[in-house]
Amino acid sequence: MESEDPLSQLADIHLPDPVSFWPLAPGWWLLIALGVVLCIWLIIRALRKLVWRKRLQAAQRELDKAIATYRQVTAKAEADHNQAGLDYLYAVNSVLNRVALYIDRSNARQIASLHGNAWLNYLDQAYGGNEFTEGDGKVLAEGQYRPVFAGEIEGLYTLSQRWINTCYKNDARQNKKQAAGNRQKQDENNKQTTHRARS
Structure with a gap:
């Protein structure tokens, strides 16, 4: 007879292996995949903003250089003030055109072909005012046909800086929406101008 306890013959409880990570x-x-995608998106966005900031700074430097050259040339008594003004207008127009082309690359051909009042309308619509068609910016279209005064140059310099800063502050999506609306308005303005010219 065995008097041993049958429970003592049972095997001990086996714990499962620890859970591995x-x-x-x-x-x-x-x-993890969502985190990686988010990080990549943030990096791309930061790089785009950095590139845009560098372009903004380059445009501002060009404006500063153009106004400094204008002031230096006109400070001389024998200077041709009208030619200095035309050179300045050309430089400002070139800077604004490059910034506009960068903002709205999808419509580069249309923007590059703009001139005169159509160009001023585009600048106004991108800026959200009428300072190019009715204010200090009007000299961009009229300056080559009449003498340019120092006050107009200074006003255009300030306006151009504000326009570039406004373009920088606006969200890229907002600029694209505005550009689409601008194209429609420009087409309408061009049709009206053509219609008036025929009349």
Whole structure:
């Protein structure tokens, strides 16, 4: 007879192996993938903003250089003030055109072909005012046909700086929406101008 306890013959409880963190569950893989995509998106956005900021600074430097050259040339008594004004207008127009082309690359051909009042209308619509068609910016279209005064040059310098800063502050999506509306308005303005010219 065995008087031993039958329970003592049972094997001890085996604990399962500790849970490993590897391999990860599918939910964690999804979370990691979303994190990577988010990081890439943030990096791309930061790089675009950095590139745009550098372009803004380059445009501002060009405006500063143009106004400094104008002031230096006109400070001389024998200087040709009218030619200095025309050179300045050309430089400002070139800077504004390059900034506009960068903002709205999808419509580069249309922007590059703008001149006169159509160009001023585009600048006004991108700026959100009427300072180019009715204010200090009007000299961009009229300056080559009449003498340019120092006050107009200074006003255009300030307006150009504000226009570039406004373009920088506006969100890229907002600029694209404005550009689409601008194209429609420009087409309408061009049709009206053509119609008036025929009349």
